[in-house]
Amino acid sequence: MSKYKGRKIGTKKLKPESMMMSYGYDPTLSEGAIKCPIFQTSTFVFKTAEDGKAFFELALGLREKGPTEELGLIYSRLNNPDLEILEDRLTLWDEGDEAAVFQSGMAAITTSLLAFLRPGDVLLHSDPLYGGTDYLIKHYLPQFGIDVVGFPAGVPTSEVTDDVRRRVNERRVPVVLIETPANPTNRLVDIAGTVALARSLGSGGDVPVVMVDNTFLGPLFQHPLKHGADLVLYSATKFLGGHSDVVAGACIGREDVVKRILTLRTFMGTAADPWTGWLLLRSLETLKMRMTAQMKNAQYVAAFLAEHPKVRRVEYLGLLADNDPMYPVYRKQCLAAGSLIAFEIDGGEKEAFAFLNALQLVSLAVSLGGTESLAEHPASMTHADVSPEDRVAMGITPALVRLSVGVEHYEDLIADMEQALGAVGGGRTVTRAKQKTLVR
Numbered sequence: 001m002s003k004y005k006g007r008k009i010g011t012k013k014l015k016p017e018s019m020m021m022s023y024g025y026d027p028t029l030s031e032g033a034i035k036c037p038i039f040q041t042s043t044f045v046f047k048t049a050e051d052g053k054a055f056f057e058l059a060l061g062l063r064e065k066g067p068t069e070e071l072g073l074i075y076s077r078l079n080n081p082d083l084e085i086l087e088d089r090l091t092l093w094d095e096g097d098e099a100a101v102f103q104s105g106m107a108a109i110t111t112s113l114l115a116f117l118r119p120g121d122v123l124l125h126s127d128p129l130y131g132g133t134d135y136l137i138k139h140y141l142p143q144f145g146i147d148v149v150g151f152p153a154g155v156p157t158s159e160v161t162d163d164v165r166r167r168v169n170e171r172r173v174p175v176v177l178i179e180t181p182a183n184p185t186n187r188l189v190d191i192a193g194t195v196a197l198a199r200s201l202g203s204g205g206d207v208p209v210v211m212v213d214n215t216f217l218g219p220l221f222q223h224p225l226k227h228g229a230d231l232v233l234y235s236a237t238k239f240l241g242g243h244s245d246v247v248a249g250a251c252i253g254r255e256d257v258v259k260r261i262l263t264l265r266t267f268m269g270t271a272a273d274p275w276t277g278w279l280l281l282r283s284l285e286t287l288k289m290r291m292t293a294q295m296k297n298a299q300y301v302a303a304f305l306a307e308h309p310k311v312r313r314v315e316y317l318g319l320l321a322d323n324d325p326m327y328p329v330y331r332k333q334c335l336a337a338g339s340l341i342a343f344e345i346d347g348g349e350k351e352a353f354a355f356l357n358a359l360q361l362v363s364l365a366v367s368l369g370g371t372e373s374l375a376e377h378p379a380s381m382t383h384a385d386v387s388p389e390d391r392v393a394m395g396i397t398p399a400l401v402r403l404s405v406g407v408e409h410y411e412d413l414i415a416d417m418e419q420a421l422g423a424v425g426g427g428r429t430v431t432r433a434k435q436k437t438l439v440r
């Protein structure tokens, strides 16, 4: 969608991972330091009053930016060098025009939604959504006169169109929000299909902004902007941060869309702080290595689980059967299967808990995408707030465990799975159709 923004050697465009150590940072502005220092400051000194006036005019949108003019530094709720460099680097993976970083994934989602929604509007969304997002849109947005209409992930868009139209019933839909793969079941939503549906709901220049929560596969293995989406959302707490030591969020996308969100970020005060920005700059240097190693491990672990007699069902993108309705969507929009696995133990909550309590290397915790492997029980933890009927419809059963695979040695992870499954009582041997391993 956007022109190439990165660096070149001759005519060769550099790949994002080659630019993560340097892009957007000028050492001469920081005493030659190879790394960007932490600009732990709340405010910035203007050289002259005229500069201060010019910076405010741009920040408040009182006039257009001159051809060579840059927005000067004012105050750290508006901008800060650590955040600006981080935002420049984030545009490279998803090939967006602009990025904005936030104090959490929820801050990114809330600010992005509120920048576009008004009383009387409808927010169209896929189901399931991350628990926090689900709560926000179903419990808070209706209090502001905003109605929400959901459609299921894992179903071709053509099959939901009529129902969506009927329920939207000609009202204004400024935003379509989807999450794919969906948490925790890895069900997919067709991004290009959703964009086409969104366009058909708009009239004139009033076309909905399509936002994609890309936390599970991005920014390495899925690029929603290339499939027509307008904005990508992240919990940067997950793979972007990658070490389970920072809470942050981000959005990347079309210039006019991000500009509008940035304006609201200034007034809601949801920007990340300099220390968070610095930590994420450090994390981005190893993003590709971490995500690639985690995905390779996940393929071994998923293949092991799929063969185990005490495991009833494995939801892993790398194991999608080629007759699965989601398989064409996977081939079209995902570059690899990622490192999130959901699987059902033979039994119910008791057996799932026995497994989780027996883990020795993998930690029992929510969150995902970090260097260490984490396991949790969606039905009683991350998705406890979803009604039992909805949970069943979404495939979140009492026996389901979600696993985020880290960078440990895969043989050690498999040894841990094996001994923890051994601790699960009973266990009749089940015969299942063998799942095919797909390694791309």
Ligand SMILES: *Cc1c(COP(=O)(O)O)cnc(C)c1O
Binding pocket: 104, 105, 106, 107, 130, 132, 133, 179, 183, 213, 215, 216, 234, 235, 236, 237, 238, 247, 248, 249
């Ligand atoms: C964790 C998560 C969020 C929320 O992010 P926070 O950083 O915890 O605020 C949103 N979407 C998805 C898919 C997530 O996994």
